[in-house]
Amino acid sequence: MRLSAHDLWFGYDDRPILDGVEFSASTGEAVAIVGPSGVGKTTLLSLLGGMQRPRTGRVEVDGDSAVGRQVSWVLQTVNVLANRSVLDNVALGPLVDGRSRREALAIAKRRLREVGLDALADAPARKVSGGELQRVVIARALASNRPFLLADEPTGQLDRVTTDQIVECLLLARAERGLIVVTHDPAVAARCDRRYELVDGLLREPEVAS
Numbered sequence: 001m002r003l004s005a006h007d008l009w010f011g012y013d014d015r016p017i018l019d020g021v022e023f024s025a026s027t028g029e030a031v032a033i034v035g036p037s038g039v040g041k042t043t044l045l046s047l048l049g050g051m052q053r054p055r056t057g058r059v060e061v062d063g064d065s066a067v068g069r070q071v072s073w074v075l076q077t078v079n080v081l082a083n084r085s086v087l088d089n090v091a092l093g094p095l096v097d098g099r100s101r102r103e104a105l106a107i108a109k110r111r112l113r114e115v116g117l118d119a120l121a122d123a124p125a126r127k128v129s130g131g132e133l134q135r136v137v138i139a140r141a142l143a144s145n146r147p148f149l150l151a152d153e154p155t156g157q158l159d160r161v162t163t164d165q166i167v168e169c170l171l172l173a174r175a176e177r178g179l180i181v182v183t184h185d186p187a188v189a190a191r192c193d194r195r196y197e198l199v200d201g202l203l204r205e206p207e208v209a210s
């Protein structure tokens with residue numbers, strides 16, 4: 001499947017942020033969006049995932065403009081139910097997709113194993129560290145059946161070891177879906193298959209990551 005954006009224009013008040021952006025990502029690949037702080041990366045991601053609408057232009061997944069149903073999110077503000085277990089939080093992904101509780105728990109257990117957190121399945125989310133919580137949110141996104149995973153600064157201020165763990169978890173998405181990640185961290189961008197740079201409202205041609 002292919003998520004594509006054509007001629008996106010967007011601004012806050014009269015200030016243009018995106019000025020004719022072209023973008024595409026396919027399932028099976030990881031694409032990074034980089035660029036200076038405040039240039040509009042989070043805004044672009046919100047348009048790519050259908051959270052906001054462009055003033056002009058369009059975003060589609062295989063020709064379908066209802067992109068919100070095709071994406072799962074890993075956002076800067078980690079949103080989890082603090083008093084529920086790690087497993088219950090991950091199971092929310094498939095539950096929202098309409099799976100039965102039994103199916104959702106089975107999928108959640110598998111995804112927690114993949115991100116290396118099965119030992120924490122029964123712990124309340126409030127008791128796990130920031131880096132672990134980020135992996136919980138990734139497991140929840142992987143547990144949903146949406147074809148694209150969108151991540152906004154998923155490694156934030158975390159240390160290098162934790163960052164590497166999180167990137168490994170995110171790249172699991174490539175097995176079945178597409179990953180689109182906004183990041184400041186050149187090491188994270190370098191792990192992706194392609195990189196776009198947002199400058200002056202436009203995305204520069206993608207480079208092949210070295």
Ligand SMILES: Nc1ncnc2c1ncn2[C@@H]1O[C@H](COP(=O)(O)OP(=O)(O)OP(=O)(O)O)[C@@H](O)[C@H]1O
Pocket residue numbers: 012013017035036037038039040041042043044
């Ligand atoms: N809801 C809003 N209303 C008005 N201006 C906004 C709003 N959201 C963001 N902006 C402004 O739009 C610009 C782009 O913001 P955005 O968060 O998309 O940038 P960014 O590249 O993701 O930044 P960072 O890397 O610092 O997270 C910034 O100048 C920001 O202050």
